[in-house]
Amino acid sequence: MTPITRRALLAGSAAAATTLAAGPYVHAQKTGGLLRVVPHADLKVLDPIWTTGYITRNHGYMIFDTLFAMDANLKVQPQMVEKWTASANKMKWTFVLRDGLKFHDGQPVTAEDCVASIKRWGARDALGRLLMGSIGKMAAVDKKTFAIDLEQPFGLVLEALGKPSSNVPFIMPARLAATDPNEQVKEMVGSGPYKFAAGEWQPGNKVVYLANPDYVPRKDKPSGAAGAKRPLVDRVEWRYIPDAATASAALEAGEVDFWENIPLDFAPKLEKNPNVVIFVSDTRGSQGWLRPNHLQPPFNNKKARQALLYMMDQKAYLDTVIGNAKYYKICPAVFMCGGTPFESAVGAPKQDLEKARQLLKESGYDGRPVVVLDPTDSPYAHAPALVTAELLKKIGATVDVAAMDWSSVLARRANKGPVGQGGWNIFHTWSTSLDVITPAVHAAVGGAGEKAWFGWPTNEAAEKLRADFVKEPDPAKQKRIAEQIQQITYDDVPYVSWGQFVVPNAFRKNVRGVLQFGATLFWNISV
């Protein structure tokens, strides 16, 4: 299948013709049976537009379909859309849906449903808001066709409609998409390859999906979230097992088939089991973040933030947090390494503790304790907090490691006030590649001040460049803008990356057809 390149976009429907000409994908996997999955988290929220939780995103992929989808090579491909056209100046777009698309309640998918779904998504998602802000008019033309007229240039129309991670622009019936975006939809009716078995849902225990016999897959080969989505097993059960040792034992005993995102300490043991396969679905993985609070001292001073940058030793962090070098990568690129479109080493400094010490001194740091939030129940945020505390001490800072649970971190990091009033100085988190690989989705490089992501950096140049990036359709120019943003990031230090790592899945040998992608997908899998 031909991926959508910018050149192909100009050709519009001609690209669609090429896609059709690629020929059907012949599938030889067996069908039927039950796939028992231990998901990475418990599914408590069903509406993938209401929350950005990855577990809800994965649930969304089971039951909803998307207009466009990203393949394993990070190219956007048509999914529910049969063909589309774009005017020469790319201000007018028309999309025609495939035949045979049907919701789980038996109703056909219409252009009205798509328009309503995009509007609801556009009210919640960051990239969606940018798209909606550029749209002059969006309306259904007929049952299968809708059109978007842009008011101002937007270079990422297809990338937005094919956005692969939270929030994904899933298509739902217009009656559900009419729900206030700040409230959950009351029903789970999609048009995707699996149906949600609402009566069997037990939050904290089990989620059940049944194969959708009416689903019409594309004819092309599955790749990432694109291509044929074949519900090969009759039933998928997500069985939440909170204890990792129990999940590991259950996999080894054959009580479950698939364990998503295994803790890395269990990998060596499972690797020795001949009945178990360790598989990295997301080869690019995640990027670890150290985020300073730009509103409060000492990190409201650029030099103090630069001290964090020169203090950084990704290897030390990754050895502590991940341990096994097979699963991590030292990466100087803000937009991640490993074949990502905007990978670059421009501006990246090397660790220099002496310089870090000097910068912290020059920042006017007065010796007040730097509060590092430490979520002890979240390994990928707890361990880096401890490394940061040690390094801060080495560069002359006094440190207060505030131990708490992850929920408390989420609440406390929203506090913009001084430390004495429940505020903070540094917290750690991580983000998967799909949410980092472009300036349009990377939350940590923004500079919108109090409207920016937690930490609230202010940088007008960065904001302008991000706005230019989303308007820019030319990949070469986009790359240049991304490099400029990276340079600003290494100068102004809105955040510091503590490295790149992957978290593998493990499954029994009878599980076949697992797709490589940044989100865990369960179509195309047979048992």
Place this chain on the structure above:
Amino acid sequence: MLPLIARRVLATIPVMGVVALTVFALLHLTPGDPAIIIAGDYATTQDIARIRASLGLDRPLLAQAGIWLAKLLRGDLGASIYSGLPVTTLIGQRVGPTVALTALAMLISVAVAVPLGVLAAWRQGSWVDRIVMIVSVSGFSMPVFWLGFLLVWVFAIQAGVLPVQGYQPLEAGPWQFLRHLVLPAVTLSLVYMALIARMTRASVLGVLREDYIRTAFAKGLAPHRVLLGHALKAASLPVVTIIGVGFALLIGGAVVTESVFAIPGLGRLTVDAIVRRDYPVVQGVVLVVSGVYVLLNLVIDVVYVVLDPRIRY
């Protein structure tokens, strides 16, 4: 008896009221905000504010308490902030596994511990007594999660005779039901076995020194009739107390066992809800469990009266 039960049931009302208000206050004083958790990593302050408003969390605390209590009086425990499912539905889904687990654990504890305690008292100072006491001390000392994993390793992974995890309701068949429950129930029961065995031993030892026991022996009664017919009945009051308290403690202790064996019970529901600050669920579960505690105390009081008619309240 009936006036006692009526009085105690009426006394339950203010107790539950105090529990309800305390739980509400403590929960809302705990740091954490479900709106922030729901909104996700990339939400703006405005998004969070909108979600908080849609959940009613932007109202003054007293107003929130009033709304919750008003619903409570109508028998409505509210709905989960996350799943939107009624709290009664969530509790209904989870109560079966917890009741089955605690009941079986208590059955095993009593069935094993009471005879062992009596035997240890009867053979005080002998090797039987010493072995029972050593096992009791070990039972007290063993962490539940460690014992659970040990049993899983032996019986599920090495021997492969029992499942590692999960729960099957009785409707799935008694064999499946018991297969899935036996390891968690044994794990959970060990500490209570130790507690009940020690209490039974001490209690029976005390009774065996009484004059009427000596009289019973002097009459020529067989030792087993003296032991079971006279000594055990008189010694049973403290044992009943400890069984009642143990039942209540089992519900709390089930949290770890439910996690280790992936049993979808009330313990895990509570912990998950606390971690996510799912206020209505925590409040609902704590109220229900408090009600169970109060009920258990009532049952113990009634059993006292049955066992010893001299007792008056």
